[in-house]
Amino acid sequence: MTKIILRQLIIMLLSLITLTIFTFSLTRFFPVDSSITGNANVDNAAHLFFHYFDYLKLIVSGDWGYSRINGSDVLKDFLLYFPATIELSFAALIISISIGLPLGVFAARHKNMWQDKLIVSTTLVGYSMPIFWWGMLLVLLFSLTLSLTPVASRIGFEYDILPVTGFMLIDTLISNKPYAVEAFFDALHHLILPAIVLGTIPLAIFTRVTRASMIEALSSDYIRTAKAKGLATSRIIWVHALRNAMIPIITIIGLQISVLITGTLITEIIFSWPGVGKWLLEAVYRRDLVTIHGGLLAIASTVIFINMLIEITTYLINPRLRLQK
Amino acid sequence: MHLLRLENLSVTYHSNNGDFPIIERLSLKMDMGEILGIVGESGSGKSILALAIMGLLSPKMSMRADYINLDGQDLMKMSHAQRAAYVASKAAIIFQEPQASLNPCYSVSSQLDETIILHQGGNNKLRKSRAINLLESVGVTQPETVLKMYPHQLSGGMNQRVAIAIALSCKPRLLIADEPTTALDVTIQSQIIDLLVDLSKAEDVGLMLITHDFALLSENTDRVGVIYSGQLMEHAATENILSCPHHPYTKALLDSIPQLGDRHIKGSRMFALEGNIPAIDQLPVGCRLGPRCPQAEKLCVKNQKLKTIENYGKVRCHVAIAHSPTQPKDKTS
Numbered sequence: 001m002t003k004i005i006l007r008q009l010i011i012m013l014l015s016l017i018t019l020t021i022f023t024f025s026l027t028r029f030f031p032v033d034s035s036i037t038g039n040a041n042v043d044n045a046a047h048l049f050f051h052y053f054d055y056l057k058l059i060v061s062g063d064w065g066y067s068r069i070n071g072s073d074v075l076k077d078f079l080l081y082f083p084a085t086i087e088l089s090f091a092a093l094i095i096s097i098s099i100g101l102p103l104g105v106f107a108a109r110h111k112n113m114w115q116d117k118l119i120v121s122t123t124l125v126g127y128s129m130p131i132f133w134w135g136m137l138l139v140l141l142f143s144l145t146l147s148l149t150p151v152a153s154r155i156g157f158e159y160d161i162l163p164v165t166g167f168m169l170i171d172t173l174i175s176n177k178p179y180a181v182e183a184f185f186d187a188l189h190h191l192i193l194p195a196i197v198l199g200t201i202p203l204a205i206f207t208r209v210t211r212a213s214m215i216e217a218l219s220s221d222y223i224r225t226a227k228a229k230g231l232a233t234s235r236i237i238w239v240h241a242l243r244n245a246m247i248p249i250i251t252i253i254g255l256q257i258s259v260l261i262t263g264t265l266i267t268e269i270i271f272s273w274p275g276v277g278k279w280l281l282e283a284v285y286r287r288d289l290v291t292i293h294g295g296l297l298a299i300a301s302t303v304i305f306i307n308m309l310i311e312i313t314t315y316l317i318n319p320r321l322r323l324q325k
Numbered sequence: 326m327h328l329l330r331l332e333n334l335s336v337t338y339h340s341n342n343g344d345f346p347i348i349e350r351l352s353l354k355m356d357m358g359e360i361l362g363i364v365g366e367s368g369s370g371k372s373i374l375a376l377a378i379m380g381l382l383s384p385k386m387s388m389r390a391d392y393i394n395l396d397g398q399d400l401m402k403m404s405h406a407q408r409a410a411y412v413a414s415k416a417a418i419i420f421q422e423p424q425a426s427l428n429p430c431y432s433v434s435s436q437l438d439e440t441i442i443l444h445q446g447g448n449n450k451l452r453k454s455r456a457i458n459l460l461e462s463v464g465v466t467q468p469e470t471v472l473k474m475y476p477h478q479l480s481g482g483m484n485q486r487v488a489i490a491i492a493l494s495c496k497p498r499l500l501i502a503d504e505p506t507t508a509l510d511v512t513i514q515s516q517i518i519d520l521l522v523d524l525s526k527a528e529d530v531g532l533m534l535i536t537h538d539f540a541l542l543s544e545n546t547d548r549v550g551v552i553y554s555g556q557l558m559e560h561a562a563t564e565n566i567l568s569c570p571h572h573p574y575t576k577a578l579l580d581s582i583p584q585l586g587d588r589h590i591k592g593s594r595m596f597a598l599e600g601n602i603p604a605i606d607q608l609p610v611g612c613r614l615g616p617r618c619p620q621a622e623k624l625c626v627k628n629q630k631l632k633t634i635e636n637y638g639k640v641r642c643h644v645a646i647a648h649s650p651t652q653p654k655d656k657t658s
Contacts, residue, residue: 224420228381
């Protein structure tokens with residue numbers, strides 16, 4: 001086990017080095033910031049090599065340069081906006097997994113019956129939904145017509161919550177304001193619609209993958225053995241079949257986490273969600289190359305880190321990988 | 326008292342192109358502790374017979390029977406859940422691919438333990454000792470180590486032993502082995518068959534050995550049932566079938582066994598019945614074997630009935646019955 005974690009850490013480190021080489025090359029092509037690029041007029045390869053190490057030193061020490069627009073520290077900015085993105089992405093993830101997985105299992109158990117066909121066709125619609133249109137449609141229906149959810153932002157302006165962790169759901173609870181609990185539910189209320197919008201496509205994907213994977217698992221010989229043993233149906237489905245079906249599902253979930261974190265952009269714009277996507281888009285509009293560089297580096301590192309976690313989870317769940325000699 | 330009595334068991338496959346019979350009005354009896362061999366070529370419906378008895382048919386198939394009497398109770402009179410529980414407590418099945426029939430994500434101990442919980446119970450310590458006893462009884466030399474392992478870490482023969490241990494954990498009265506050795510190499514084959522026969526004799530467990538290998542049955546079984554295209558063609562004591570097979574299909578099966586050593590005639594070719602088993606949607610009129618039968622005659626286009634031959638067994642072939650020797654060589658059945 002330690003060996004596997006160590007190996008994954010080394011793979012992550014190598015990926016990060018590749019990433020920094022890429023971002024460093026970008027700084028050579030575009031005028032980012034003299035504080036990061038050093039002297040741009042060097043074409044000696046050896047000098048380039050030393051410049052790369054200087055660059056690496058700066059990145060590791062946390063000096064990611066300053067925004068060309070407002071002069072704020074890029075890393076600090078990122079850390080300010082990142083929790084909002086994480087909160088939204090994970091809310092979307094939780095919604096899509098908690099609905100998609102059972103739905104997929106249900107569809108697999110009713111394979112080729114009307115329930116299954118309904119689920120498959122609905123998920124196809126969900127999967128091909130353009131998010132910007134879908135998001136606005138839901139805002140139009142739930143926020144403007146039915147007045148069930150707020151239109152935008154993370155929390156009502158009547159609550160004054162200091163950012164401590166950056167996660168609104170946690171900050172509201174640990175604030176010692178008298179309205180802490182109300183604020184928590186208000187934050188949750190603000191979170192729900194963007195999370196549904198963001199979670200729509202992953203929900204469709206998880207349902208379809210779970211269905212396919214479950215159908216395969218349910219038709220396998222060990223399920224027939226489990227039935228012959230006289231086990232309860234619930235145990236056959238949720239213990240014997242799902243554990244095997246989870247192996248491809250976990251991989252897809254990992255890929256989708258990356259897609260969610262990098263893809264919050266549209267949802268954040270629609271709901272004025274103060275996250276990384278909105279921050280980066282504004283930087284692009286203003287040609288703020290230092291910020292773009294920092295955002296790229298940070299988001300890519302996050303994706304690499306999450307991929308490592310998923311790899312380790314896959315090892316844990318699949319004894320065939322875990323016990324290889 | 327019979328262990329298993331089937332009367333007119335039919336299995337139908339429901340496809341988009343209509344319903345097709347896989348097994349047709351099959352009747353069978355097994356005594357307590359009897360070893361019955363079921364033989365037939367691929368696609369003859371022998372595995373479906375096993376699945377039908379166990380209640381494991383796929384949803385696309387349905388079964389009918391006058392009764393299926395297993396250890397004194399009629400399965401056809403039970404509800405679905407009742408039947409599943411009753412069958413699991415009385416009968417167990419071992420499949421062809423030992424590696425695939427064990428769950429790859431769980432260790433041997435947890436797969437063995439869940440049936441012990443279901444059928445024997447007991448606290449953790451007791452269950453573990455039971456698991457070790459079971460593994461020892463199927464000839465596993467290091468049960469403690471094997472318990473901790475996963476199916477992919479074990480060999481095919483070892484996995485089949487584990488599968489047999491799991492099957493035995495419900496203390497079955499009937500053990501169905503559906504081609505238990507097809508996926509294993511020859512030395513392991515004989516070990517596994519010996520193990521099954523020994524277990525059956527030691528615990529008086531009825532064993533239904535399903536195979537397409539007549540050689541495997543000849544030494545070990547009390548009786549043999551020959552299935553072709555979903556019909557029971559011949560059902561008689563093993564010595565009777567070996568000494569004077571009646572049905573042309575049984576003869577063909579016996580002739581197709583390769584002979585080694587002195588019995589092999591140099592330069593001779595092995596006998597093979599021409600043609601293939603009829604497709605499920607293209608069954609011939611009358612005798613199912615008709616188009617392939619070397620002895621076929623005009624009357625074979627009429628439906629053949631399974632008839633009893635005194636002192637021999639049952640045969641579904643009017644030609645064989647007409648030409649049956651009046652004095653069968655062996656009367657011990």
